[in-house]
Amino acid sequence: xxxxxxxxxxxxxxxxxxxxxxxxxxxxxxxxxxxxxxxxxxxxxxxxxxxxxxxxxxxxxxxxxxxxxxxxxxxxxxxxxxxxxxxxxxxxxxxxxxxxxxxxxxxxxxxxxxxxxxxxxxxxxxxxxxxxxxxxxxxxxxxxxxxxxxxxxxxxxxxxxxxxxxxxxxxxxxxxxxxxxxxxxxxxxxxxxxxxxxxxxxxxxxxxxxxxxxxxxxxxxxxxxxxxx
Amino acid sequence: xxxxxxxxxxxxxxxxxxxxxxxxxxxxxxxxxxxxxxxxxxxxxxxxxxxxxxxxxxxxxxxxxxxxxxxxxxxxxxxxxxxxxxxxxxxxxxxxxxxxxxxxxxxxxxxxxxxxxxxxxxxxxxxxxxxxxxxxxxxxxxxxxxxxxxxxxxxxxxxxxxxxxxxxxxxxxxxxxxxxxxxxxxxxxxxxxxxxxxxxxxxxxxxxxxxxxxxxxxxxxxxxxxxxxxxxxxxxx
Numbered sequence: 351x352x353x354x355x356x357x358x359x360x361x362x363x364x365x366x367x368x369x370x371x372x373x374x375x376x377x378x379x380x381x382x383x384x385x386x387x388x389x390x391x392x393x394x395x396x397x398x399x400x401x402x403x404x405x406x407x408x409x410x411x412x413x414x415x416x417x418x419x420x421x422x423x424x425x426x427x428x429x430x431x432x433x434x435x436x437x438x439x440x441x442x443x444x445x446x447x448x449x450x451x452x453x454x455x456x457x458x459x460x461x462x463x464x465x466x467x468x469x470x471x472x473x474x475x476x477x478x479x480x481x482x483x484x485x486x487x488x489x490x491x492x493x494x495x496x497x498x499x500x501x502x503x504x505x506x507x508x509x510x511x512x513x514x515x516x517x518x519x520x521x522x523x524x525x526x527x528x529x530x531x532x533x534x535x536x537x538x539x540x541x542x543x544x545x546x547x548x549x550x551x552x553x554x555x556x557x558x559x560x561x562x563x564x565x566x567x568x569x570x571x572x573x574x575x576x577x578x579x
Numbered sequence: 580x581x582x583x584x585x586x587x588x589x590x591x592x593x594x595x596x597x598x599x600x601x602x603x604x605x606x607x608x609x610x611x612x613x614x615x616x617x618x619x620x621x622x623x624x625x626x627x628x629x630x631x632x633x634x635x636x637x638x639x640x641x642x643x644x645x646x647x648x649x650x651x652x653x654x655x656x657x658x659x660x661x662x663x664x665x666x667x668x669x670x671x672x673x674x675x676x677x678x679x680x681x682x683x684x685x686x687x688x689x690x691x692x693x694x695x696x697x698x699x700x701x702x703x704x705x706x707x708x709x710x711x712x713x714x715x716x717x718x719x720x721x722x723x724x725x726x727x728x729x730x731x732x733x734x735x736x737x738x739x740x741x742x743x744x745x746x747x748x749x750x751x752x753x754x755x756x757x758x759x760x761x762x763x764x765x766x767x768x769x770x771x772x773x774x775x776x777x778x779x780x781x782x783x784x785x786x787x788x789x790x791x792x793x794x795x796x797x798x799x800x801x802x803x804x805x806x807x808x809x810x811x812x813x814x815x816x
Contacts (some may be wrong), residue, residue, distance in 0.1 A: 363723045389628045418708065472667035475625060480681030481655040490680075 352551055354527055355535040362531060363511040366450040370458040370507045371500070373451070377402065378462035379488040386474055399463065401449075403456045410453060414520025417449050421521070439522045439543020446531075449512045449521040457506040466492045476526070501569055505562045512558055581605075581734065581766060583636040583644075585621055587629040594618060594790040600768060602783040603761060607770040608802065609787035615770035616664075618787070619736045622768070624654035624660050653782055660732035660765075662740040666723035668711040673716030674698065674722045675707040681730040697725035700759060701752060721752065728759070737769040741776075749776075774805040803809060 373488040378399075385395050405413060421439040422428045432438040438485050439445035469492060493500065515533040522529030524538065532555055584597040597616045611662045620626050622636055624643065636644040652660045668677050675694050683695045698704045701721040711719055720743050727735065741749040762768050771777050777784055777798055782800040786794040794801045 405615075447598075470667065472663060472665055473669060475654075476667045476669070476726075477656045477680070478625075479623060479659065479661055480726070481683070483678070491669060 352532075352535065352547070355530055355532045355551075356554055357533040358443075358527065358529075359512055359533075362446055362450060363446050363508045366454060366511045367458075367504055367508045369447070369451050370454060371504055374455070374458035374462050374503060374507075375493065375500075376488065378459055378466055378485065379492050381459075381463055382466040382492070383484050385474065386471060387478075398538070399459075402459045405453050406456045410516025411512065411520055413453055414449060414517040415515070417445075417521050419453070421445055421448065421561055440521060441525065442488065443522075443528050446518060446522045446529055449517040450514060453517045454507045454510040457510045458503040459504040461499045461506065462496065465496030465502075468499075468538060469495045498569060502566055505566050509559055509562050513555065580640070581622070581636075581638050581768065583622065585618065585634050585636070587621055587626070587633060587634065589617055589619065589626070592620075592696070592790060596785075596787065596790065596792045597787055598792065598795065600783065600785075603766060604782035605766075605768045606775045606777045606782050606784045606798065607787060608770060608772070608774070608784050608805075609770075609793075610772055612789075613772075614736055614788040614790040615772075616640070617788055619661065619738050619770055620770065622734075623723045623736055624652060624657050625657050627651050641659075658733040660727035660730065660734070661736040662720070662723050662727045662738065664742055666711075666716075666719040668714075668719055668726070670711050670720055671708055673708050674714065674725075675702065676788070677711070677722055678726045678729050693729055696727075697729045700723045700728070700755060702748075702755075717741075717745075717748065719810060720744060723755070724734050724752075729767075731763060735767040737767065739773075740769075740770055740798050754778060765799065772804045774802060774809050777802055778806060778809075779790065 381395050381399055385392060418440050419425065420427055421431060423432065423438060428438065428440070435444070439448060444472075473495070474487065477491050482490065486551060513532075513533060515537070518529065518531050518534055519537075522534075524529075524530050524534050532537075532551055536548055536555070538550040539545075539551060581600040582598070585594055587594045592612075592614065594617050596614070596618065607618065609615055616627070616630075620628065621634075621644075627644065630644070630646050632646060634644060634646045635642065635650075638657070642648070642650050643657050644650060645711045652693055668674070669680065672680070675698065678697050679690050681692055685693065694707070695704070698707055701724050703718060703725060704722040706714060706718055706722060709718075711722075714722065720740055739753060744752065759765075769782075782798055783796065784794075784798045785792060786801050799806070
């Protein structure tokens with residue numbers, strides 16, 4: 351049972367991280383380059399960044415509830431999606447992906463915005479003068495210059511998805527093989543006083559987290575050693 | 580012909596200056612903080628949010644900036660090459676790839692030829708494969724110059740680009756550069772706070788002080804007092 355939940359959690363976190371990076375890289379680049387290219391529109395960029403950060407302060411159960419209602423049969427949007435996919439998004443793996451992407455969005459966007467913004471403006475100016483489009487600047491200047499932020503964003507988004515509970519429970523319920531992730535399994539095991547199983551599940555979650563953080567810090571150390579050399 | 584009237588506020592600094600540069604080589608001369616970099620950046624199309632009122636820039640009668648008419652041609656579309664005091668080379672790219680960055684529209688063979696030609700011009704042919712962190716300050720400035728020249732701009736803006744080169748190397752590079760811009764019909768505006776640089780250029784000089792035009796004309800006239808001061812110092816040495 352742990353392994354089923356383990357692989358489901360890994361699948362959810364992998365798919366979520368891939369979608370998050372694909373969405374967060376252009377958005378973060380737009381926020382950083384947009385501020386440099388159109389300083390007069392700074393207010394708009396602040397508003398979009400605030401919106402992208404909202405899931406950090408919103409209780410996960412509240413977010414899960416909003417999504418449950420939005421994606422369920424009560425709204426036209428939910429009914430439209432259900433008609434399009436042939437099944438409702440709520441209480442399905444796809445629904446969990448949607449919830450996870452929204453819930454972990456700030457954890458991918460924030461490191462990327464910080465990493466992109468740390469790239470000297472003189473480099474952005476040089477690229478602009480040489481005719482680089484924003485997309486080319488993102489791919490040839492921002493992404494290579496903020497590789498560590500990219501790794502941090504990926505690992506944080508992955509771990510945050512692995513550990514999420516409130517959104518999963520509200521939006522996905524507890525369906526084995528479909529929406530029962532490791533954290534839901536752990537909750538069930540504790541509720542059933544099966545502490546031996548709960549210890550195993552916790553050990554898996556703990557190992558995943560330590561490995562991922564070790565990856566970030568080992569990269570940071572290698573980079574530090576290189577820059578000292 | 581480069582014509583401009585600029586009225587810009589940057590924090591507490593106010594640049595209010597007009598000019599009409601027709602010479603092949605014009606020097607912006609002034610102490611640090613006089614507004615040389617601010618002026619060059621505005622001409623290149625950067626920091627346009629600092630402009631006020633009647634500000635306008637035209638190059639060969641084409642309007643590049645006109646605040647009143649809402650004209651702001653993007654930096655990339657001005658056919659301008661610029662070398663700043665800090666070379667700002669892309670750190671993850673080799674010197675050759677830096678020079679090739681602005682040549683995306685050329686086919687591969689022409690691009691490679693142009694890169695080689697430009698690195699050769701600035702005396703950096705042997706640096707082609709090196710990354711910026713392996714270059715000295717002077718070498719990085721040479722590569723930055725090659726990168727700015729590669730797309731063959733019509734107007735070249737230089738902001739103390741040879742500050743990290745020693746006198747002899749700087750003179751040699753300046754000679755080569757002058758020949759190149761003359762051959763290619765490129766108008767150049769070079770900022771410096773070094774009086775010997777300004778005099779050796781033998782060009783027209785715009786003397787800037789605290790964001791205002793203090794004088795404009797041939798170097799020997801505009802910098803007469805600076806020249807006398809320099810000679811006096813050399814004489815007393």
